[in-house]
Amino acid sequence: MRKIHLNIICSMLVLFTACDNDFESEFDLAPDERAAIAVKEFKDALTSSEHGWLTHYYPNPTKLGSYTFHFIFDETGVVNMNWDYYDFPDESEYSVKMFEKPVLIFDTYSKFSKMTDPEIGEPGKGFGGELEFSMTKKSVDGDTLYLEERVSGDPMVLVRATAQTTTQLREYAKHTKHLERADEQVVVPFYFNLSVEGWDTKVNMVYSGDKIIAFLNYVDKGEVKHELMPINYTHEGFEFHHPVVLNGIGVKSFKYDEAKNQFVVTDAGVTGTFKYEADCPAHIEGMTDKFFGPKTFGGDAKIVSPKLANLIDGIYPDAAFNYFSTDPYVASWGPSTFKINFADWTTLKIAVSYKKKTEDVVEMEFLGYQTEWSGPFVDLEYIEGLMSTEKGQAILDIVASPKGWTIVPIELKEYGSSYYLVSNEDPEMYMCFGLNYSDDED
Amino acid sequence: MKKYICFLMLGLLFLGACSSDDDLGESLIDTSTPELNEVDEWIRENYTYPYNVEVKYKWDNSELDNTKILTPTTLDRVIPFLEKMKEIWVDPYAKNGGEDFMKAYIPKQMVLVGSHNYEDNGGIVLGQAEGGRKITIFDLNYIDFDLSGLNSWEKRRAMEPILRVFKTMHHEFGHILHQTIAYPVEYKKLTTGYTSNWMNFGDSEARGMGFITAYSLLNPDEDFVEMLSEFLTRSNEDWNELIDKIKVYDENYYTDEDASKLARIKIREKEKMIADYMLQIWKIDIYKLQADIAAVLDELSN
Structure with missing residues (x-):
């Protein structure tokens, strides 16, 4: 009986405690009201800019460069957009919803969805971007919104656009052309080197347009270093994803100087330029074995410097020069052939022996010519006749130069295997091989 | 008796706690019509x-x-x-x-x-x-x-993803139907050889074993809905042609007529069992359903 009384008294005490209406929240408003306000504030911020917002979005900053988007959010849940890649105005539905924070969601497919499209970039995985972003903070003047990807937490910074942004966005692609070596019109030496006052080394940059990423290599304190650097284009030039710091001097931003065809450093207090030069500032070990070793397969070089293409063009009277290739079988089966392919699908084959001169220089030792099974190049005399001309001799002098060709990879192998061969006889002559080879493991 | 009085008092206290005078304010649930x-x-x-x-x-x-x-x-x-x-x-x-x-x-x-x-x-x-x-x-x-x-x-190329996605719809809907009312257990005994390694087989190979697709080999449920979806995304003429052309080859790559005939019979038995199930359970004549769907697909592709 006592037990019952005790239970009743305890229950009553609990009840009285539970009915305490004097609880004071730390907040003036209920959670749902605060959530609604936060959502409204985020949406108001997005729609507050008359000319929209500009963002340099890195979908995967460890592997890819940035895509620049210009967004204009309207009140009805539609975001109009364009990007720097090419001129293609597009729109998407968008919404701002409350999860753990207010989140901006790009609801329907648009140019921005390409950042998560499994068909684009790494097969099945895409570029690695996201479609949902929470806002972390807003600048005091309201001109910058700091967002982050909901899953990975990588940043997306929206900067208030101006009336000029639409026009400026179209300038970006021009700078891509300045870094891409495909369809190059101006004759320049191959090495695109960054010199900075206060640095005691130059940094060479090889650009890979499909990933918007630069492969930087340089010598620092006697040691060859290299790194992949995602690139972001601006209307003035381009930027590195993060500064390259040598001797305590960091460099990140560059502006194109059309008169000199070079990029000038724009970081405050730093003087320097990116120029096309004839000297290779850093020689990477293991390149000859990797690309011309016994396990190496051949490849095609469809990107050829204008000077080298001009040298070849005209050697064969029936068709224009098309591309170079090397043997499709492993080099150890030699002798190898260096092939000059023409637009009418004929091929002039030069028999060569690939000789390792240094860790990154290969020499194509001339062994003779090889005939084809059909077409004009079945006749050895015909081939020798063409190659005995002044042009033919000039081609052979370059191809089989004892100074050899320096091998400059676009990236190191975990991201791809394409490389440039740059003539040491004339660094204005170079070609880019997209390579397939048997052993990509070591 | 005291015990009951105690409980009564406790009950009154509970009721007292639930005063209806409290202003609960605006509902937290957003019932407004979205844009x-x-x-x-x-x-x-x-x-x-x-x-x-x-x-x-x-x-x-x-x-x-x-x-x-x-x-x-x-x-x-x-x-x-x-x-x-x-x-x-x-x-x-x-x-x-x-x-x-x-x-x-x-x-x-x-x-x-x-x-x-x-x-x-x-x-x-x-x-x-x-x-x-x-x-x-x-x-x-x-x-x-x-x-x-x-x-x-x-057009044939363009129809492939269309047929694929609508085959998927019929496939998944088939699951809903048999999960609501199961098909006869005898269906599961018509063919043997179900395997989780179905991806190691091709569709032709599976048909030679009495399964309409390789994926049917996974289990009887998938077999059932694969049969239904393949049946409903073809005209009856195309369906008959598909079944009639099933061939099994021996080790010398000659047609094994007996094995081929057996495979066709197995699939026809499955077809009959599905037709009966759909008619008896759901009152649906799958041949009429097939004809109606085929008419739409035919119009789309011509």
């Missing part, structure tokens, strides 16, 4: 009001597998897809099984995704059904119903 665009309104008219179906075409990560890389649908593709889905799947079933049948069994939530859904092994998931309530359809951005101006070869 609807043209697509939303079309969906309401054609799916939500008649069938109580919610179609989610906007990006909603919570409805999808977060480990997958996916993209939302292109807005322009939503209505054409849903229109065709109605013509090829909903309307024929409603006509042959009755409006009430379709209202009762149509999945109540459909999630549309624009991109392919890749698996780690490189395979592509075409659709997913969850407990008969929700169905997720992928690939929407790759389906174009405008075949005008295409030659016959191009």
